[in-house]
Structure formats: C-alpha cells, structure tokens
Amino acid sequence: MRSDRAARSLAIDGLAILADTVATLLEAGIVPEVAWAYLAEAGNDPLAVAVGRAVARGESVVAAIVHGGDAPSRRVKEARAVLAAAWWVASESGAPLAACLRACADSFRGQGDTERDIAVALAGPVLTARMVSILPLVGLLFGAVLGFDTVGALTGSPVGWGLLIGGVLLMGLGAAWNRMLVRRATQTNGDRAIELELLSVALSGGAAIAVARELVAEATRRFLPGGAEAGSTVDHVLQLSARAGIPAGGLLRSEADRRRRESRSAGQTAASTLAVRLMLPLGLCVLPSFMFLGVAPLVLVIVSSTFATL
Template sequence: MALRRRAHPPAGPDAGTVLRLAVLLQAGLAPAAAWHHLAVSGDDAAATVSARITAGDDAASAVAAQGTGWKDVAAAWRIAESVGAPLADSLRGIAEALDDSDRSRAEVRVALAEPAGTAKLMSWLPLVAVGLGAALGFDTLRTLVATPAGIVCALAGIALIVLAHRWSAVLVRRADPDGAVAGIGADLLAIALSGGVSIERAQRIVDAAGADEPDAETRGILALSRSAGVPAAELLRAGAALARHRARTDGRLRAARLSSRLLVPLGVCTLPAFLLLGVAPMLLSVLSATPLTL
C-alpha cells in the first residue's frame, strides 16, 4: 500500500516574479506597466494581476486577490506606499525572503524523501510475503480465504496494514513544512520603519495592511530597540533572517526524527502483518496437509 503524502499548500508567490517586478519598478516603470510586461513575458500570476489592475483594482488589492501567500506581498506593497518607502527595494527584500523560504522547504522535503520512501517500501512487505509463500509452494492464498483461521489472519493483517499506512502518513504530514514564510512579519515591520515613522505608527500601518500580529521574538526586538535607543529596522531584518535559518534547522531535525519515528508503525503494525499474512498461512497450510496420527 502506497504511503500518501499530504497535498502541499496552494502555491504562493514565486520569488522570481516578485524580484523581476522589483527590478522593473526600480528601472522607472509604473506598477501597472511593470505587471503588464511580466504578463506579456508569460507569467500567469502577473497576467491575473494585470487584468485586475486594468479592470480598475489598485495594485495591492489585485496582488492580494491572488490568494494564499500573496497577502504578504500585498501587505509590503501597501506598507511601502503608506510610509513612502522605496517600493522596489521593499519588494526586493520580500523576494529574498520568499526565495530563502522556498529553498528551506525544498531542503527539508529532500531530507524527508528518504524516510518517507523507506516507509512506502516497507508497507509492501506483508503483501510480498503472501506471494513469497505461494512461490515457495505453500497454498497460502487458499488458506487465507478458505479456512477460518486463515480468514482471521487475513482480516487482522489487512487491518494492520491500513493502520500502519495511516500512522506513517500522519508522521510524515507532521514533519512536512507548511507554506508559511518565517520572519515575514519582522520584514514587513522593517519596511514600515524604513519610511521614518515611529514604532507605534509602524505597527498600526502593518496591522492596517492586513499582516499577521507580530510574534514574541519581533516584540522582543522592538523592546530592545527602545531600551537601547537604536534603529529597529536592521534588528528586525536580522531577526527575520535568523527566524528563517531556525525554520530550516528545525525542518532538518524533523526529518531526522522521522526516520526513527517511522520504526514504531513498522514494529507495531507492519511486522505483525507480515507474520499474519506470510508466516501464519504457511504454517496453517503445512498443518492442514499433515495427517494426524494417533
């Protein structure tokens, strides 16, 4: 039985799209023209945004309408416009954050591939045992479907295979990274502060732009900035980069732990299923073929 991986979250913004947009804006193109040129180049997301802008939406709303993941790009756009921060530089920073997050998720999923593949391979072991018994000359198939003891073994073995499959799938799903971009809240707040506003006003602007509430680490950085009397923007960018590094490290640790955790359903379910579907029918077929003597 194949081990099904969970469906990945809906595709978020492509870092390349955001970076190319930033370059076009930095070259002096208006937002509508920049999106149009990206759309002409074959970018599907840009085509949708460009169509919405042509229909009368403002650029930030058109970006936000793209769905999951794009809200951070739209928030950065709104924040930069609100405080007068350079839009191209702001989007370039968001593109770097998206690229870093994408590479981190890719690394984690590569690390998860080996233990998940091993679990998938081992899930076939009990079914292989049935064929192995038949190949060795034992009447295992008839024993499993035509004798009371064999039927019990078959039902129990199949139930254990299903349980092992679902158990392993849950473990893999928990280890799989989600689509969130670590540290993005700190990046958005840094954009707001780069416009020269106070921390309190920057927080209100970020909230109004639809961004998530700052986490405990971001609040700690702001408190440090106030107490030390130093600009918070660079501290926030450094904190965001550190958050993404931690997310990458945590993902690798989850992948490493998954290898050992997948041994639990293997020992509790898969190996007993192997005995029930492979070894037990062979023994039953031998016993049924051996005449009883007094």
C-alpha cells in the same frame, strides 16, 4: 508527495523571481501599473498576467496578487498573501516598493531552499517506508508462488479470517501512521518572521512606531489571519532600539533572519529524525501484518496438510 513539494518550492522560487523583476523595473523609474503590464505582456508567469490584467481594468494590485489567476498550493497561496501584505504596507506607509519587494524575494528564496532541503532529507525515509509497507502483500504472493494455498488458508477457517482481518487492519494502520509522520515532518508554522518584516517596511517609510504597528496589525488581519504573532519579540526589539538610539529597521530584519534560520533548522531536524520514527510503524504494524498474511498462512497450510495425511 516528494514531487508535490518540489513543484511547490519551484513555484515559490518563481514568486521570488517575479518580485525581483518588479523591483528592478520600479528602480528603473517605471510606475507599478506599467511594470505589471510589461510582465503581463511577456506571459511567463500566471500571477503576473492576472495582476497585469486586473490593473488594466482599474483594480488594485493587492487584490490581484491575493486572488491571482490560477489555483496554487496552500503554501504558494500563503506566500502570495505575504507579498500582498508587504505591498499594502509599503503603499500605506510610503516605504520604497522596490526595497520591499527585494526583501520579499529574499524571504521566498529562503522558503524555497528550506522546502527543498526537507524534501531531500525525506526522500530516503519515505521511499523506504513505502517499500516496507508492501511486505505483507509480498509475503502473501510469495506463498502462492511456492504452491501453497495461502488465500484458501486465510478464508477457509475462523482462524484464517482472523489473521486476514488482523493483517489488513495492521497494514492500513501502518500506512496511515507513516503518512502522519511524514506530514508532521513537512509541516511548518508559516513565516514566523513576517510581522517583523512588515514592521520594518512600515518604519522605512517614515511612519511613527505606533502608526507602523497599527498598519502591520491591519495587514495581518486582512491578508494573514493565520500569521504567527511576534508581539513580545517586537516589543523587545523596539526597546533595544530606543535604548541604543539606533533605527529599529535593521534590528527587526536581523531578528527576522534569525527566526527563518531557526525554522529552517527545525525543518531539517524533523526530516532527519523521520527515519528513526518510521521504525515504530514498521515494528508495531508492518512486521506483524507480514507475519499474519505471509507466514501464518504457510503454517496453517502445512499443519492442515500434515493432519490430513494422518
């Protein structure tokens, strides 16, 4: 699981590098179609190759970014959808594509950093949970090594069968509980700042606020159907911009940065508290399972052998 998170964060970092590279080419005066063709010729990134080939066939850049040419993870696919939405909004509003891509690259780098921080914080608790979860089997094997017929004790009487079934069920329940806790600790709510970023992009192209909000709503519907809503926050920022008489773009970007910092902090907190939460399945499932499969059979063997000698 940790390797999956590491690979995913590296893929998102690669997407950030790709966005930065395209932005650099655009700033040098190269048109988008030629920029993607250059990157496709290099062949270093599967998405760049897919987009370059699609553009050569006359297809749109946005559709090529969404579909890509590989099968990325869900989080990487969502990040690509964000890039496609930003590209579409910038194209429709007339905003500078290079600046838009730089903002996307910064967002992707932050997302990769967050996932790496969470992976590091989870490494110890997850490894501990995996090691502890095999304690019941260790106890069962330990009894067999000592010369006790623990398997026979578990399968030779109704009491033994009850211990075996109960121990296996508790061990399975503890493993499932551990996986659920880890999954919840690694879950994120997506990019909670994307609507703010897209609106900032649309406004930087000179679109009126109403038009910009319509563009963002359309982009969200087309590319980010599961995106987080930020309607009340957007209204508050726009009202503050109107009262202060300053452009809303800077305020929107500042609010987006604040939301991302909060999301990163929440992820780190969830990962840090996982070590404590994992004590619940350990105490309620794993240790009783160890008693059922590792200790109780020894007691049964000793008691039965004692009565047999009387």
